[in-house]
Amino acid sequence: MLVPVEKPKSKREGLRRETLALILATGEQIFADHGLKGATMQAIADGANLPKANLHYYFPTKHDLYRQVVERIFNIWLDAAESFDTQANPEQALGTYIRKKMEISRSHPYGSKVWANEVIHGAPIIHDYLETTLAEWTDSRIAVIERWEFEGLIDPVNPRHLLYMIWSTTQHYADFSHQIATLNGGVPFNDAQWAQATECVTNIILKGIGVKRAAPS
Amino acid sequence: MLVPVEKPKSKREGLRRETLALILATGEQIFADHGLKGATMQAIADGANLPKANLHYYFPTKHDLYRQVVERIFNIWLDAAESFDTQANPEQALGTYIRKKMEISRSHPYGSKVWANEVIHGAPIIHDYLETTLAEWTDSRIAVIERWEFEGLIDPVNPRHLLYMIWSTTQHYADFSHQIATLNGGVPFNDAQWAQATECVTNIILKGIGVKRAAPS
DNA sequence: AATTCTTTTGACCAATTGGTCAGGTTGACG
DNA sequence: CGTCAACCTGACCAATTGGTCAAAAGAATT
Known part of the structure; x- marks a missing residue:
């Protein structure tokens, strides 16, 4: 992409x-x-x-600049979305996707904030993207998650809410970075803290939907 | 409160x-x-x-009005925070807290959006609240969660990230309501969908941290 | 070197908007 | 009823700001 x-x-x-x-x-x-x-x-x-x-x-115009900023962010989002491999098993596909989203939250905090801002205010600029590209991507992944459910690889959950959960938890670390830093003694996360956050989020979500995990080596 | x-x-x-x-x-x-x-x-x-x-x-001034709007939202937040009963068991305390936060996302979507906006932009107005009231509340609840861990009632998890997860997932339904409605055929959630979202979020989080749940009656 | 096209820039304008104010209206109270 | 304080409001002002423009500077091409 x-x-x-x-x-x-x-x-x-x-x-x-x-x-x-x-x-x-x-x-x-x-x-x-x-x-x-x-x-x-x-x-x-x-x-x-x-x-x-x-x-x-x-x-x-300012709107032209803003629109291009938002479009760039959307492309980064799409890039991460591709890491949700529809061929892999749940642990792989979801784990990779969550980790990728956490990396983006760390490397592109401003972009994530602009995106959040835009959606909060009713997405006047990106409404088309939501209706087309995002809706299609979401539907395709929901189908995959439903297949996993059918195959007994994960618990029965509403796939939509699972996706929302992944989006919200990962983006939270970018969008609310100021709150998180304040509760972290006023300093942003260091490498170890980002790693722990990523691991923690991944573990809770994967366990939360009953993913059959590969036995620890 | x-x-x-x-x-x-x-x-x-x-x-x-x-x-x-x-x-x-x-x-x-x-x-x-x-x-x-x-x-x-x-x-x-x-x-x-x-x-x-x-x-x-x-x-x-406009700032005076804005400040009072934000303060009102913070009080609603505090009200929900009290439902995180430090005496109850994990399933009760966290379940009630999550459900309460979901209710607020539904009943006060505008307030949640103002709050999100404020934090995204660096919390210039509410910085004091974050450092004092919010930090104290967070610390007190972290202590409770650590006690649960020690007593073996939940898996060992970083309590901070668990709280962030609860905040982000529940508030997502208010802050990103436009995106959610768009992916829902352009219409907001109805009663049943809100109920399902609440149940889904609660289940995944509680199971994700290995809460010992009361046997289903 | 001359010409042409792209890029840079300071000065400027019109529209928006937060805030003011003087004068009018309304309710409380003796 | 008369007085006073609280409340309401149209008209206005000063500051900000998105956007324009003409002229200058710089690169590419012949």
């Missing part, structure tokens, strides 16, 4: 890409911290060390 | 309370849908059918 990066054809092309990436990254952070309305083009410009008028050269 | 409602002493007093309640309720909804910056006093005024200047009579 990730777009392969091609070589820039010229100095111009290279600079252009750098500038675009810089604006998108800065915008992601500002939008995450202040919301769509609260983020100002001036703040994004300052964060990227560019004059405001330059932003409008690359992104005609 | 909920403040007992006293009788109004006069017609004025009664009207005053009604107006305050109306503004707070309307503000909660507008803040939930548009965020702190995106919500305008004019929109809240229109929603409450009041002239804008009247809002400023009761709440001098």
